[in-house]
Amino acid sequence: MNLNLSDEKSIYLQIGESIENDILRGILLEEERVPSTNELARAYSINPATAAKGINLLVEQGILYKKRGIGMFVASGAKQQIIAKRKNSFYDSFIVSLVEEARSLSISEDELVEMIRRAREEKK
Amino acid sequence: MRDSLLRNLRCQGHTALLSAGGVLITVLALCLFSALTAPVDAIAQTVGQNFVVYIPVSCMLWSMGISLNFYAVCAPNYLSLGSTRGGIFVVQQLIKVLFCGLGCAVMFGSLKLFGGPQEALGGTALLAFGSLLLLDGAGELAGLLAYRYGKWAMLLYGLVIFVICLFAGGVFGIFAASSQVEDNLAARLLQWAAGLPAAGIAGLAVAGSAVLAAVTWIFFRRTAVKS
Amino acid sequence: MEARNDMTLRCEHVSKEYGGKRVLDDVTLEIEPGRIYGLIGRNGAGKTTLLSILTAQNPASSGTVTLGGQQVWENQKMLDHLCFSRELNPQNAFGNASYKVKEYLRMAAAYYPNWDKAYAERLIGLFGLDVKKRIAKLSKGMLSMVTIIVALASRADITILDEPVAGLDIVSRERFYQLLIEDYTETGRTFIVSTHIIEEAANVFEKVIILHEGRLKLVEDTVGLVARFWAVSGREDEVDAACAGLDVHHVDRMGRGKTAYVSTEPGGDIRRCTDGHAVDIAPLSLQKLFVALCGDETAEGETK
Numbered sequence: 001m002n003l004n005l006s007d008e009k010s011i012y013l014q015i016g017e018s019i020e021n022d023i024l025r026g027i028l029l030e031e032e033r034v035p036s037t038n039e040l041a042r043a044y045s046i047n048p049a050t051a052a053k054g055i056n057l058l059v060e061q062g063i064l065y066k067k068r069g070i071g072m073f074v075a076s077g078a079k080q081q082i083i084a085k086r087k088n089s090f091y092d093s094f095i096v097s098l099v100e101e102a103r104s105l106s107i108s109e110d111e112l113v114e115m116i117r118r119a120r121e122e123k124k
Numbered sequence: 125m126r127d128s129l130l131r132n133l134r135c136q137g138h139t140a141l142l143s144a145g146g147v148l149i150t151v152l153a154l155c156l157f158s159a160l161t162a163p164v165d166a167i168a169q170t171v172g173q174n175f176v177v178y179i180p181v182s183c184m185l186w187s188m189g190i191s192l193n194f195y196a197v198c199a200p201n202y203l204s205l206g207s208t209r210g211g212i213f214v215v216q217q218l219i220k221v222l223f224c225g226l227g228c229a230v231m232f233g234s235l236k237l238f239g240g241p242q243e244a245l246g247g248t249a250l251l252a253f254g255s256l257l258l259l260d261g262a263g264e265l266a267g268l269l270a271y272r273y274g275k276w277a278m279l280l281y282g283l284v285i286f287v288i289c290l291f292a293g294g295v296f297g298i299f300a301a302s303s304q305v306e307d308n309l310a311a312r313l314l315q316w317a318a319g320l321p322a323a324g325i326a327g328l329a330v331a332g333s334a335v336l337a338a339v340t341w342i343f344f345r346r347t348a349v350k351s
Numbered sequence: 352m353e354a355r356n357d358m359t360l361r362c363e364h365v366s367k368e369y370g371g372k373r374v375l376d377d378v379t380l381e382i383e384p385g386r387i388y389g390l391i392g393r394n395g396a397g398k399t400t401l402l403s404i405l406t407a408q409n410p411a412s413s414g415t416v417t418l419g420g421q422q423v424w425e426n427q428k429m430l431d432h433l434c435f436s437r438e439l440n441p442q443n444a445f446g447n448a449s450y451k452v453k454e455y456l457r458m459a460a461a462y463y464p465n466w467d468k469a470y471a472e473r474l475i476g477l478f479g480l481d482v483k484k485r486i487a488k489l490s491k492g493m494l495s496m497v498t499i500i501v502a503l504a505s506r507a508d509i510t511i512l513d514e515p516v517a518g519l520d521i522v523s524r525e526r527f528y529q530l531l532i533e534d535y536t537e538t539g540r541t542f543i544v545s546t547h548i549i550e551e552a553a554n555v556f557e558k559v560i561i562l563h564e565g566r567l568k569l570v571e572d573t574v575g576l577v578a579r580f581w582a583v584s585g586r587e588d589e590v591d592a593a594c595a596g597l598d599v600h601h602v603d604r605m606g607r608g609k610t611a612y613v614s615t616e617p618g619g620d621i622r623r624c625t626d627g628h629a630v631d632i633a634p635l636s637l638q639k640l641f642v643a644l645c646g647d648e649t650a651e652g653e654t655k
Contacts, residue, residue, distance in 0.1 A: 038536040045528045046554040128427040135461050205462035206430045348409035
């Protein structure tokens with residue numbers, strides 16, 4: 001878990017992302033218990049209501065589920081779900097702004113595609 | 125309610141007990157002084173006789189400081205810790221009466237023990253009680269005024285009291301003395317006051333302190349804790 | 352978390368005047384039980400006055416303060432649920448200056464019915480406080496520690512802290528926020544914390560109360576509040592067009608550029624206003640939005 005919060009984004013979103021990252025990295029496995037809102041609140045020194053907001057978002061998206069009286073657990077298939085979700089938002093988060101920025105710099109489509117190809121080569 | 129009053133009694137009483145201890149030490153110190161300066165063959169007797177005076181004197185010396193201190197320093201503290209004003213006031217009145225009463229009871233007891241003007245026994249004790257109570261009451265009000273309105277208010281208050289006493293005494297004196305007629309109202313009043321049994325004067329003093337306490341409450345009931 | 356009674360602290364139409372000057376003006380506020388509130392406002396906004404009226408340490412000029420429906424003024428039973436721990440001024444400290452810390456704590460133990468001695472001792476150890484020192488001799492930081500210890504160890508249902516971190520260094524401040532959250536997750540009691548150091552404390556507050564010039568500016572969920580404030584920047588005409596219909600709280604200008612600090616309605620979408628205009632939008636932190644709201648004496652506000 002990344003216990004270092006930034007000022008850039010809402011705290012509850014960062015908590016949600018941190019849990020997702022842990023699931024992707026295998027720090028949290030499927031069907032495993034996730035820290036409770038109180039535990040998260042104490043770990044980050046934040047209000048439990050904020051931690052709850054982050055958790056509830058993941059519950060709504062089906063990445064976590066609640067076992068009454070016990071706590072929150074990682075749903076099976078959560079890893080795939082997170083990857084799919086991020087793939088979908090990849091377009092909005094990265095592609096759209098990439099294209100807009102390229103347009104404002106007058107970079108042509110061919111140039112853009114060439115840049116992408118080069119980056120993939122270099123990062124092999 | 126009872127729990128909180130008992131709690132106030134414990135805490136305020138604790139402070140009062142410390143003050144009582146202070147009085148005791150002063151009395152003992154004065155006795156020591158008296159013993160050291162007494163003729164060698166009559167130490168016990170001298171000390172015993174002076175002891176009677178030392179008690180009210182010490183009480184008066186201390187009570188001035190204690191009573192001034194109470195509403196200026198102690199009460200705001202209790203208020204900031206969440207006590208009600210009524211609770212503080214009622215308990216303090218009780219402690220005040222006990223403190224003065226205790227001092228006079230000790231005086232009374234020592235008069236009996238060490239001898240003294242027996243016939244004025246009860247009267248003297250009552251008189252001391254009344255005047256201590258009055259003094260305490262005046263001090264408390266002064267302390268409260270100083271806390272609420274500043275030192276100048278307290279000084280003004282002291283001045284007012286002083287002027288009232290002067291005035292009352294002066295008026296009486298002038299009327300009584302300057303009148304051609306032997307038998308005027310002021311002279312009669314003075315004679316009556318002089319002839320009052322000690323209990324009567326003590327009664328007046330107690331009444332006076334009750335008035336002061338009432339005025340103190342009028343100011344205290346909406347006193348704020350200052351930052 | 353323990354069960355909470357319905358101990359809602361309410362003040363209704365509270366005003367306070369000092370010699371003709373209105374320090375608080377018609378403040379109506381409801382403190383829901385079991386939440387951590389942050390009270391922020393400029394110096395002289397009336398924060399301490401409001402808090403001391405809420406705890407009956409200061410009489411209101413008008414208006415009422417109730418707890419669970421019952422009057423708080425001169426009501427020991429209700430006062431027993433409250434703790435108002437304020438900055439101790441070493442000069443007078445409400446007459447405590449000559450007391451030793453341990454004597455003061457002993458008194459606090461007598462006056463707070465839920466006092467937790469073990470907790471107090473643990474906190475003393477944690478802060479490394481010398482309880483034999485006289486209050487008059489304490490540094491500002493140590494005075495803050497005493498304030499914090501009294502507030503936390505009181506275990507009062509509604510605990511109010513007035514500037515608890517004044518004088519503490521960053522490490523001690525972080526420790527305080529940690530202790531506060533630990534206590535809160537354990538007891539679920541209500542806290543109201545007034546502070547000038549807004550950004551650090553923002554994460555700890557579930558709700559924020561903003562007091563400005565004696566008036567209640569807003570009471571809102573921290574997350575929701577922060578979500579509706581934005582900095583819109585770009586060329587002046589574009590910014591003006593984009594912000595039409597939004598509450599503008601403050602404006603910065605440089606050359607042809609302008610940054611407007613705006614807010615939407617709760618649940619509103621800033622993009623609906625700014626889409627199609629050549630402007631950049633950025634979220635605002637609690638601290639920044641507070642400065643935008645309360646920073647100008649003569650606000651350059653352009654409202655709907």
